[in-house]
Amino acid sequence: MRTDVDTDTDQVSLAVSTVIFALRPHPTTGRTTLWLPLVRRIREPYEGRWALPGGPLRPDEDLAASARHTLERTTGLAPRHLEQLYSFGAVDRSPEDRVVSIVYWALVRPDEDARATDGENVEWFVADDVRGLAFDHDTILRYALARLRAKITYSPIAFAFVTPEFTLADLRAVHEAVLDRSLDPANFRRQVLASGTVTATGSYLTGTSHRPPALYRRAALPEEIR
Amino acid sequence: MRTDVDTDTDQVSLAVSTVIFALRPHPTTGRTTLWLPLVRRIREPYEGRWALPGGPLRPDEDLAASARHTLERTTGLAPRHLEQLYSFGAVDRSPEDRVVSIVYWALVRPDEDARATDGENVEWFVADDVRGLAFDHDTILRYALARLRAKITYSPIAFAFVTPEFTLADLRAVHEAVLDRSLDPANFRRQVLASGTVTATGSYLTGTSHRPPALYRRAALPEEIR
């Protein structure tokens, strides 16, 4: 039991990690699903294991800024959605030293993540298939997945996964990929239009082998919903 | 810009603070409302100002354990509900030094908090009237209040405010106090009973000047809802 807390504060270190989600086709089924980039640890503990990208918090940067730096280092891209997930601080979550991790989660667009080439120690995985991560990162990933799937049902975060102009089918495909079930096109359309979160651009997407769908843009939000 | 992160980690210190809510009658209106205990700062920065109870995280204790210790020191009581709220880490939230605070929020019962005598530097305040706290604690308190009011509508956290055996009127009073509006007794009853979160004890509360209300207990939860 320590008593000299004030003179010995460096025993607890603080890290910021990020769960980065993107949508890509599943390697076997072809259905669009959630992927995330992981980094291979190059030193102990858990050397050689995959882990969430992260790093120590610098004294001169905010928590979200730290998460953005991590994401930039990993994928080379700026997230369209970045949000604090939870803080994990169990005493034994890291062997030897004591580390508290403040975890963020981010969403990036498929057209963006195409530019993100895998580095030598960075690789993308199907989120639901990931197991055996370093530290308590399995737990963190499950938690992030649950949060994403819950939040997409009541919050307009699906926009982070589509291009600035999109069809309602695009938006529906995002929901279907995240929730892993099909949704009624008619009802989905009505719900989205009724929510007032989209505005029609007036133009239509041509080149499809069927009726051209209307293009929409995200509406200027009168009241921000966290 | 620092580069020797590993050898100089004590520049960012980590604290755990707790927003503790209890229900008490409002001093002027008499209506039951939310109160919380605050501690007066006895040193700089913000000396003399009121602040949320908290303290540095010890290397040997988990985050929630740290919050419990703080709460025990302040009110002398164990919370019936303790939950992580959010982590605040803006660079300028504390002058001079850099402090990241992981904030928890707790709910205590009125019959418990009666035993919590105010210390010389501890005082209870009406939550909605509090302003001018130290650091960014005003922001934190607003955030906690919003979270509590949102969460009570879809999660059975009201039990944390009532005794083990309670009438449905007791439970309704909690909701009304937190949301600050009256609820239809008939509909409230049906919703609670339909939710399956309560079980009738079979006994009734006597001594009232009207029909004796049935007493209920919290049901054993088949599926925990966070």
Place this chain on the structure above:
DNA sequence: ACAAAAGTGTTCGGGATACACCCATGG
């Protein structure tokens, strides 16, 4: 003409709301 997806209309059922009304106790 046909396929395929866009887009519209309609029905059905469950849950929330509002409110009338009866029940059981103390005074």
Place this chain on the structure above:
DNA sequence: CCATGGGTGTATCCCGAACACTTTTGT
């Protein structure tokens, strides 16, 4: 017997789910 809250019944509205049906393009 009256006041007071406990407790039940019920009509209404709204919203989501299900699904039939029309529209508009490419091939």
